[in-house]
Amino acid sequence: MKNLQNIGLLVLAAAIPLIAVLPLPDFWIAQLNYIGMYSMTVMGLVLLTGVGGLTSFGQAAFVGIGAYTTAWLTLNTGISPWLTLFIGMGLTAGSALLVGLITLRMSGHYLPLATIAWGLSLYYLMGNLDGLGKYDGLLGIKSLSIGDFDIGQGRAFFVLTWAILLCFAAALLHLLDSRAGRAIRSLKGGSQMAEAMGISTFRYKVTIFVLAALFASVAGWLLAHFQRTVNPSAFGLKMGIEYLFMAVVGGVGHVWGAIVGAGLIRLLEDQLQVLLPRLMGTSGSYEVIVFGIALVMVLKYLPDGLWSLVGRHLPKRPRPVDWQQAAPLAEREKPEAGALVLDVRKARMEFGGLVAVNDISFQIHAGQIVGLIGPNGAGKSTTFNIITGVLPATRGEVMFRNENISGLPSRDIAKRGMARTFQHVKMIADMTVLENVALGAHTRGSKGVLPAMLRANRSEEKQLFREAQRQLERVGMGEYLHEQAGNLAMGPQRLMEIARALCADPTLLLLDEPAAGLRHKEKQALADVLRQLKNEGMSILLVEHDMDLVMQICDHLVVMEFGTLLTQGPPAQIQQDPKVRAAYLGTEH
Numbered sequence: 001m002k003n004l005q006n007i008g009l010l011v012l013a014a015a016i017p018l019i020a021v022l023p024l025p026d027f028w029i030a031q032l033n034y035i036g037m038y039s040m041t042v043m044g045l046v047l048l049t050g051v052g053g054l055t056s057f058g059q060a061a062f063v064g065i066g067a068y069t070t071a072w073l074t075l076n077t078g079i080s081p082w083l084t085l086f087i088g089m090g091l092t093a094g095s096a097l098l099v100g101l102i103t104l105r106m107s108g109h110y111l112p113l114a115t116i117a118w119g120l121s122l123y124y125l126m127g128n129l130d131g132l133g134k135y136d137g138l139l140g141i142k143s144l145s146i147g148d149f150d151i152g153q154g155r156a157f158f159v160l161t162w163a164i165l166l167c168f169a170a171a172l173l174h175l176l177d178s179r180a181g182r183a184i185r186s187l188k189g190g191s192q193m194a195e196a197m198g199i200s201t202f203r204y205k206v207t208i209f210v211l212a213a214l215f216a217s218v219a220g221w222l223l224a225h226f227q228r229t230v231n232p233s234a235f236g237l238k239m240g241i242e243y244l245f246m247a248v249v250g251g252v253g254h255v256w257g258a259i260v261g262a263g264l265i266r267l268l269e270d271q272l273q274v275l276l277p278r279l280m281g282t283s284g285s286y287e288v289i290v291f292g293i294a295l296v297m298v299l300k301y302l303p304d305g306l307w308s309l310v311g312r313h314l315p316k317r318p319r320p321v322d323w324q325q326a327a328p329l330a331e332r333e334k335p336e337a338g339a340l341v342l343d344v345r346k347a348r349m350e351f352g353g354l355v356a357v358n359d360i361s362f363q364i365h366a367g368q369i370v371g372l373i374g375p376n377g378a379g380k381s382t383t384f385n386i387i388t389g390v391l392p393a394t395r396g397e398v399m400f401r402n403e404n405i406s407g408l409p410s411r412d413i414a415k416r417g418m419a420r421t422f423q424h425v426k427m428i429a430d431m432t433v434l435e436n437v438a439l440g441a442h443t444r445g446s447k448g449v450l451p452a453m454l455r456a457n458r459s460e461e462k463q464l465f466r467e468a469q470r471q472l473e474r475v476g477m478g479e480y481l482h483e484q485a486g487n488l489a490m491g492p493q494r495l496m497e498i499a500r501a502l503c504a505d506p507t508l509l510l511l512d513e514p515a516a517g518l519r520h521k522e523k524q525a526l527a528d529v530l531r532q533l534k535n536e537g538m539s540i541l542l543v544e545h546d547m548d549l550v551m552q553i554c555d556h557l558v559v560m561e562f563g564t565l566l567t568q569g570p571p572a573q574i575q576q577d578p579k580v581r582a583a584y585l586g587t588e589h
């Protein structure tokens with residue numbers, strides 16, 4: 001896929017000068033200019049909504065901030081418009097940061113509603129400020145120029161706009177294929193898995209919100225100098241909806257979908273505005289009705305947008321393996337064999353009146369496999385969640401390598417060397433196995449969004465992929481590097497999760513029902529992998545219902561029933577314990 005993305009960028013880079021010199025009528029150049037500017041805002045939405053899963057109706061307001069900043073400053077202060085671009089971006093970043101910090105903790109439908117409220121308030125603010133010309137807006141904005149050369153509104157403007165768009169597309173493609181990009185792509189699946197990989201989901205949400213707003217702001221700056229006038233109608237809620245519409249029609253998850261969507265809607269709108277009133281015999285915004293129907297059809301029959309029609313026919317080439325020579329990632333210092341790794345002290349979890357975990361205590365030492373067993377509803381997963389920081393314990397302490405980690409968020413616990421898998425596999429289905437596993441090494445890298453966009457992250461990326469491949473080979477998944485994770489059967493999916501956890505270079509590995517849904521042979525392969533990890537000095541806590549597997553591989557068992565610790569000890573002893581037999585068979589004891 002990577003090569004194809006580069007081809008896409010090259011095609012666009014070649015098309016820009018070609019179109020500029022072709023004898024196209026001015027009308028088409030103007031259309032292309034609009035499409036370029038719209039595409040910028042829509043590309044921001046691809047990142048925010050398509051990739052990050054955060055729906056915003058308020059992008060037009062950020063276009064407005066960029067446009068009004070340059071309009072007001074160039075008209076009132078005579079400052080260079082090239083400088084106002086950065087002032088506008090600064091103002092946009094500031095306001096997006098503020099709005100983001102307030103609204104991005106909201107989930108479900110609250111976020112889109114908040115963006116509507118934000119879009120509306122900015123629209124009325126622009127329309128009511130005397131200094132901004134109220135609803136008439138500001139007129140007489142100058143064209144952009146370089147020295148004496150006037151960029152104007154024609155071909156030179158086209159080259160400028162599309163060159164910026166090309167840079168945005170390249171930056172976005174680079175970003176999505178990076179450590180930060182994988183973290184952003186993990187946002188859509190809920191925060192639990194990402195946080196367990198040490199990713200601050202909130203920070204990445206705010207980051208993509210600001211980035212999308214900046215894309216919109218640059219489009220606004222261009223629009224002001226293109227139209228030479230600004231007024232609130234171009235930045236209101238209707239336009240906010242239209243940008244979202246372009247993104248959805250084009251393909252909200254694809255960078256190229258932004259251009260397809262913006263192009264199609266702009267051209268259609270223009271044609272329909274002429275055609276429909278003629279057909280109906282009266283004037284009116286009939287195109288909105290057509291768009292409404294078209295959107296419903298697209299959502300029903302082509303939910304991935306029009307780009308998916310093209311994208312699915314493009315050949316998929318595996319990522320070239322160029323990381324063999326990369327330096328290994330630094331490893332954390334490991335505990336001595338037999339040292340105390342985890343000490344759960346009287347952990348308690350109450351859900352209202354229900355005591356799900358009742359003052360449980362147990363320990364895990366380095367190189368030990370401990371099984372946490374018990375009938376359904378015994379409180380195993382809740383104990384797991386207390387240890388990994390998903391749930392804050394009502395009382396009690398969890399000591400990890402002699403540090404009290406009670407109350408820490410799961411990402412901070414992950415950073416300390418505790419890695420986990422999930423009862424129901426959590427992965428990014430449309431990423432390759434290798435990329436999914438590289439996500440596990442997130443905390444071992446440091447390159448953020450900007451280095452990724454500028455491609456200044458190459459050596460670290462190679463290190464991360466080298467580690468991901470190593471861990472996949474360690475669990476016997478070396479054959480699956482380039483497979484799309486969503487296509488894997490349950491067994492390989494679970495092994496992939498283990499490899500992802502191993503990528504974090506953990507001291508303690510927590511596996512939640514790793515054998516669930518596996519066939520006999522796959523279970524044996526899993527047992528071999530776990531034994532091998534133990535021999536390498538790894539400590540493992542296992543929640544598992546498969547008693548054969550548990551008895552085969554565990555050194556120590558902790559048995560729970562109704563939230564309480566029933567007993568603990570070596571498997572042979574537990575197997576003979578009448579209390580345990582009774583708990584499983586449901587007889588009196």
Ligand SMILES: Nc1ncnc2c1ncn2[C@@H]1O[C@H](COP(=O)(O)OP(=O)(O)OP(=O)(O)O)[C@@H](O)[C@H]1O
Nearest residue numbers: 351354355356374375376377378379380381382383
């Ligand atoms: N978030 C929650 N709110 C209220 N009750 C909960 C919550 N999570 C778990 N419980 C309850 O706590 C008890 C223990 O549940 P838990 O999932 O920890 O058991 P388990 O041993 O992991 O079961 P299973 O083997 O079926 O996964 C159950 O009675 C469950 O209904």
